[in-house]
Amino acid sequence: MTNIRDIAVMANVSVTTVSRVLNNHPYVSEEKREAVMQAVKQSNYHKNINAVHLSKGKTYLIGIVLPYSDHPYFGQLLHGIANQALEYNYKLVLFQTNYQKEKEEEALHMLEQRQIDGLIICSRTHAWNIIEEYAVYGPIALLENCKSTCVSTTYIDHFHTFYQALEYLYQNGHRKIGYSINRKSGVSSQQREAAFKAFANEKELSNHSTYIFDQCLHYEDGEKVYHQIKGMADPPSAVVVTSDQVAACLVTCCQKGGIDVPKDLAVLGFDNHPMAKYMEITTMEIPHEEIGKNLFKQVIQSHTITHKKVEVQLIKRKTV
Amino acid sequence: MTNIRDIAVMANVSVTTVSRVLNNHPYVSEEKREAVMQAVKQSNYHKNINAVHLSKGKTYLIGIVLPYSDHPYFGQLLHGIANQALEYNYKLVLFQTNYQKEKEEEALHMLEQRQIDGLIICSRTHAWNIIEEYAVYGPIALLENCKSTCVSTTYIDHFHTFYQALEYLYQNGHRKIGYSINRKSGVSSQQREAAFKAFANEKELSNHSTYIFDQCLHYEDGEKVYHQIKGMADPPSAVVVTSDQVAACLVTCCQKGGIDVPKDLAVLGFDNHPMAKYMEITTMEIPHEEIGKNLFKQVIQSHTITHKKVEVQLIKRKTV
DNA sequence: TTACCGTATGAAACGCGTTTCATGTCAATT
DNA sequence: AATTGACATGAAACGCGTTTCATACGGTAA
Structure with a gap:
């Protein structure tokens, strides 16, 4: 595997310059930029994303806790989240709990270990205070009505x-x-x-x-x-x-x-x-999709805690 | 954040010894082991998983490509995969494609960049030869009948x-x-x-x-x-x-x-x-769950390519 | 002419766990 | 007494991209 240093040598520039080119930073002359691009193409270079993560301290991974993925309710929720995630260039990590506490715990641990940047909990089994404790490790968004100061929520009344x-x-x-x-x-x-x-x-x-x-x-x-x-x-x-x-x-x-x-x-x-x-x-x-979208946005807006109420509408048809 | 070197200092041992304790390697005296454990507990230390990933060159992440997650067919498939993943301590990264080529491509790129250790494709839109090209970067398991030499398959006839x-x-x-x-x-x-x-x-x-x-x-x-x-x-x-x-x-x-x-x-x-x-x-x-399970196992058994045919059974009831 | 700023570039530090290799005990075998 | 091997331990290298800081040049404002 070629790495950034190899590219630097090939293009006859410093590692920093390669990084600048790769991340579209300014202050690189056109010729050096070209040289780097050339080297990248020639060696079919790709960043080692794990190194990027280690360096940046971010993973671009969001965890989703939900009981079942084969249930339409959660399926649609997931759909909304997944679409949004793709748009924002985040990836999802699925924790299917079947309402088992340990599996929910796994997700919380992953947040603690910074393997995920944030967590969306669609249905919790852990007590509130436990969830809140983990919020210090990273943003958590919850599908529940609770005016927390450290966890964002999207909810239905x-x-x-x-x-x-x-x-x-x-x-x-x-x-x-x-x-x-x-x-x-x-x-x-x-x-x-x-x-x-x-x-x-x-x-x-x-x-x-x-x-x-x-x-x-x-x-x-x-x-x-x-x-x-x-x-x-x-x-x-x-x-x-x-x-x-x-x-x-x-x-x-x-x-x-x-x-x-x-x-x-x-x-x-x-x-x-x-x-x-x-x-x-x-x-x-x-509106499951809307809920999913909102949960996702809340979790990546880690700096601000918000609480969003989603409106439910009565659809009159023929069974009442 | 405390890191492994801090722990080493606290426990008065080398970084290597801390790593040994943390990974349950032999050849560590009981007293040093205790000392390390003590330091870990005291400082509430957790490994930086990104560093582990970088070091090991693995992420314990498996990508799943599927068109919709809100469809029962794929939902159940996902269910089977997710359960297996939890058991083997892998996490899943979901790529919901809606049959869009670009989104499938994203998954392939992620494999190329080693952000995922393997890829399960439940329904492809890319041509065969393209998929096979990416198999050099990591194991791919496909839900399709195709006797490939570089991609494992689970399929229905x-x-x-x-x-x-x-x-x-x-x-x-x-x-x-x-x-x-x-x-x-x-x-x-x-x-x-x-x-x-x-x-x-x-x-x-x-x-x-x-x-x-x-x-x-x-x-x-x-x-x-x-x-x-x-x-x-x-x-x-x-x-x-x-x-x-x-x-x-x-x-x-x-x-x-x-x-x-x-x-x-x-x-x-x-x-x-x-x-x-x-x-x-x-x-x-x-048997969706069985298919899901098998796909997962195939993808983590990266060394051997297998092709598994799954049997379908006629259930006679009252509409024929 | 001096001061200062924008542009350009690179050395080195940083993030951090794993693994290899070298070295040192101490007991058992020849 | 000499050799061997199991056990213990640590220094240093490794994986690799990002970012800070220092430096240098050309040009403009004072």
Whole structure:
């Protein structure tokens, strides 16, 4: 492998001059510039990027922590991040955690060891204070609503969004409202639960715990919801389903099982996945790509901590 | 930042000894080992991984080239790769190409510059000879059937698989068979086309070009297929759909539109996505995770070039 | 004419862990 | 007693691009 010193010798200039040419610095005469370019071309020289990293103390690598990459929600998020990364000439390092603490830890360690310049956490399992501790090693952007002074965030107001969804169902005459969530222990789920309680209280609805369906993330989980509702003596008249995948499955099940949507059961999804558009499912549109883009920008703007709220929009279709 | 020399001073040993301790090399006395550990803990020392990379000439980074990460097919593939990567302590660098040549090129350049130790290409747009040229810079694993001497491959025998699917439809009495594909120009699509032609010839079927549906990758593309078939005077009695997403949409459309599946139209999907299982779609099961795992293993076994054929299995359900 | 600035160029230091090679013990083998 | 080998330890070289600092020249402003 030829290195920068070889080039310097070939072009009969100093190493510094070669570096200047390679990085487009001024103060290099045209002839020397030419000579360097010539040598570079002749020897098919490429910088050893690891040396650049060591020298600069940067890697141009951003870590992404997310539970699954084969889930549309995270897939789209990743899509948004990846597009932005390419534009800014950064590369991504993927940490697929499956919600395992150790794997999230790996990412944090990599930040600590400066193998990545920053970290985007799409879903955390570590406690807040732990995350914040690592922020001293490099910028962290988090997909969560938390007014931290050392971690940037992009978030959805889950409380308000959920409330809004419930309100819409209420306006459409529903009084027995259920909902499905991903992980009961998840941060967003807790906010949604709070919203539901506040809503039930406000509207003086009975707070049926049987109307809550946990662990609904994948397509097939919609069937579980269907069966549970089907088996109820006093089923809900409407459900908020926090994933269009699950909603799609539920709706399909209902069609097959003779439950009329929305007459017998109204379904309000989340995401506005293409699937929802096509199946005419009423849903709360979450701009995943925008979120991904913003998270990325926040993490590379390491000097300023920002908090960006992303708006969610109700898309009225035919399942409510 | 403390570095290895600081530690050496603190522990009153040489830099070499510190390195030995840190890398678990033998021939270090217990007391010196202790002293080093003590110093490391006290100063909260962490190696500068960039220096390690420069020194070792390795990055423990593997690049992944794939068109979309928000598509279930590639999502699952990525899932398999990512899990394996975590196990082997490698990190991934994602190149989402959207089938753009330049972005694929970026990945190849990164290999050339040794910023990644190897490259997994899930779908290429560059010509073969170009890819092979870059193999001198580092190991490349490709998801494609090609007996290269410098690039490892994991592949599906698309010809045989497609033929098998067609055969199954034929056995079930179908003589007017259509199919949908992702990109007509794609490598796998061409193999499938060849299989179809061979099949049509073998069985003396008329080779209806109107029965070919191109650009079917996303869920909603199933609707296009539905409408096209619906509008035909002489529609096919069966279709092979090379994505369960698309098949699911098509089946749902048929249900709504009064086309009986499989009586009026048999549908044979590809992937065996959970969606297919649930919707009871007959499909060719493609073991994405296994493919991902294998690609990863191939790329880190840089010394040996291997070619692994992955078996696809027909899952008989209710849409044929 | 002196002072000062823009342009041009290179030597050397810097970032830092790994690895090779040389050297020195001490116990075991011949 | 001489040789050999396992064990210990450290100096120095190595990987390589970036950046700081010093130096020198030509020209313009004072």
